[in-house]
Amino acid sequence: MGSGESGFDCNETIERLYHYLDGELTDERRREIKHHLDECSPCLDAFDFEADLRVVIANRCKDHVPDALRKRVHDALVEEERRHAGG
Numbered sequence: 001m002g003s004g005e006s007g008f009d010c011n012e013t014i015e016r017l018y019h020y021l022d023g024e025l026t027d028e029r030r031r032e033i034k035h036h037l038d039e040c041s042p043c044l045d046a047f048d049f050e051a052d053l054r055v056v057i058a059n060r061c062k063d064h065v066p067d068a069l070r071k072r073v074h075d076a077l078v079e080e081e082r083r084h085a086g087g
């Protein structure tokens with residue numbers, strides 16, 4: 001486990017994903033998050049999902065979401081529910 005060399009830990013990275021995607025962070029912060037994502041695949045998955053989700057939401061009013069992407073998000077949500085229900 002990382003002993004706090006530099007950059008963020010997972011919790012901080014996830015928390016900042018939203019700001020990252022909104023473009024609210026400084027270049028330095030974005031670099032630190034990118035660096036973490038390069039080394040941490042769970043966070044990278046979360047980032048990918050969050051980024052895709054934004055595309056779906058952004059396109060929702062245009063009703064022009066690619067089926068593959070829509071299915072991916074749908075599957076992820078179903079899986080999430082199943083995890084909560086299954087225990």
Ligand SMILES: [Zn+2]
Nearest residue numbers: 009010040043
């Ligand atoms: Zn991480």
